[in-house]
Amino acid sequence: MKGYCFLIIVFLTSLFIVIGCVEPFSPPEVNxxxxxxxxxxxxxxxxxxxxxxxxxxxxxxxxxxxxxxxxxxxxxxxxxxxxxxxxxxxxxxxxxxxxxxxxxxxxxxxxxxxxxxxxxxDFVEVKNTPAIDAIEGKLDTRQDAMVMQVNTHDATNSTRFYRWGFEETWEYRAAFYSSLELVGGQIVSRKNDINLCWRTLKSSNILLGSTIKLSQDIIKDLPLTTVPIATNKLYIKYSILVKQYGLTxxxxxxxxxxxxxxxxxxxxxxxxxxxxxxxxxxxxxxxxxxxxxxSAAVEQKKRIFLTPNLGRYPTCSAPDTLEIKDALKSANMLMNYYGERSEYILETIDYCADCREQGGVTKRPAFWE
Incomplete structure (x- = not known):
């Protein structure tokens, strides 16, 4: 927008891909x-x-x-x-x-x-931080992704310099459901559900913004991170917790x-x-x-949840069918009984039936809606 620009320094590898030749730099301080x-x-x-x-x-x-x-x-x-x-x-x-x-x-x-x-x-002054006005997820069809943006303002025009961090959490499932497990050499019903998981990741990039060149202290639609649809983070439910800090x-x-x-x-x-x-x-x-x-500052937080149903249900290769005597010796994940008389058992690799293999946990977060 003409006449409306502000310095934004956002280094997100998911937003920009830079391809080129870089000559290694090895100063003595870090070698x-x-x-x-x-x-x-x-x-x-x-x-x-x-x-x-x-x-x-x-x-x-x-x-x-x-x-x-x-x-x-x-x-x-x-x-x-x-x-x-x-x-x-x-x-x-x-x-x-x-x-x-x-x-x-x-x-x-x-x-x-x-x-x-x-x-x-050094002695540092305490920097107040205005509240976060809004966090929004905007679909970018060109990137086939959801761009998470933050909005804030300081009516007193005294903040001017900002830093952000975030934690994203998403709910997901493994491709197959495992209702059986081997315990003490016996096939028994699985006690714990390992099909549904939640995973949390923290931001690792430095996200900064400044309104020093503006007449008003307003940050509008600053992109924090891009969530590709192909990751399936947006398929069931996705949440992002944004943390905002005023800076000197x-x-x-x-x-x-x-x-x-x-x-x-x-x-x-x-x-x-x-x-x-x-x-x-x-x-x-x-x-x-x-x-x-x-530094010393007031930390402001805001969390939103999204259920856009973007992506697809996870898939894996078809499970194998084993006789029960063979299933008793299997090192893979047992799924359930199969056949007219349940004389077979379906099995698959751990990744396809245990959601924890993808880095998540089965315990529902306390903040989850």
Whole structure:
């Protein structure tokens, strides 16, 4: 729309496919084995728990999982001296329950590791976040997909910089129903339904938006993710939970730089090819690198459900028919009895009859409609 443009930085591999030749870039910072500390999280001054994760950088060529940092002491400090201590929950994750924070104050994060390192962020202002106005799924026939979009606005024109994350959950079925299983060498009726599952995935890309060049603080129809119909996520029921955060300009610039960097590596969680450190410093060794950006904001959430019935029921090759004596020795998934006198049993591979093989769980989410 003429005269209506705003800076949107959205890196979604499902929206854009870039084909080309890229010359590998291997700076010494990420080809060393120093294992610099990475601090990921923010202070949620709203009604939800704050979560911060501590981990370490790794060589870009390493194939091992990310090394976490347990046993640390994390506190948030206010300008007037008050402190709030995080509780460790394991695997490098630390949590702080909701408090009535003074949003007019500034806060900083202090981290003390078990080996004696200490890290301190700058004091940051609390950024309010306006509510999410709407989340919509719009069918794009050209892409044969549903594009999930977010809308928000700040009537006071004071937010201007935004970041989003999301969690998508969908209900699905395995192609075949298994009513039998082998227990103790006997064929018995299956106790638990493994045909119906739910799977949840979190966003891994950096989603940013700014209205700094607009007269009004309005974000309209910003695309968050594209859900191809061929994935069958939209066949039974689909839900997306969107999380929205207001940012300071400094935080926005940090995330923008990080987004430009991770565009070349694939996602936020891949090893970084350049040095983007943020607003946290080591107090015990000023020359030591530490990665991350501490901010304070109100987290806004909104969830929607869609039942567009787009896609098709899953299919698999026809099941095999076994005599009962052979079914007793089968390593595959037993389905049900077959034949006029139920003298046979149908079997298939696990993937075709056990929905958990596709990454989901059989427990219905508490939030599910």
């Amino acid at each position: 060393s084995d120093e294992g610099y500390l990475v601090i990921d999280g923010f202070l949620n001054v709203g009604l939800d728990t704050s979560r911060i994760e501590l981990s370490h950088t790794q060589n870009t060529n390493t194939q091992t999982s990310v090394l976490k940092e347990p046993g640390a002491k994390l506190t948030v400090e206010g300008e007037k001296g008050e402190t709030y201590a995080f509780t460790e929950k394991g695997n490098g994750s630390y949590y702080l329950p909701p408090y009535s924070f003074n949003t007019a104050q500034k806060y900083r994060l202090r981290v003390k590791t078990r080996v004696g390192g200490e890290y301190l962020s 300009q400094d935080a926005f610039e940090y995330w923008t730089s990080l987004a430009k960097t991770t565009e070349g590596t694939g996602s936020l969680f891949d090893p970084l090819p350049s040095q983007i450190t943020g607003n946290i410093r080591s107090t015990t060794n000023p020359k030591e690198l530490v990665f991350g950006y501490f």
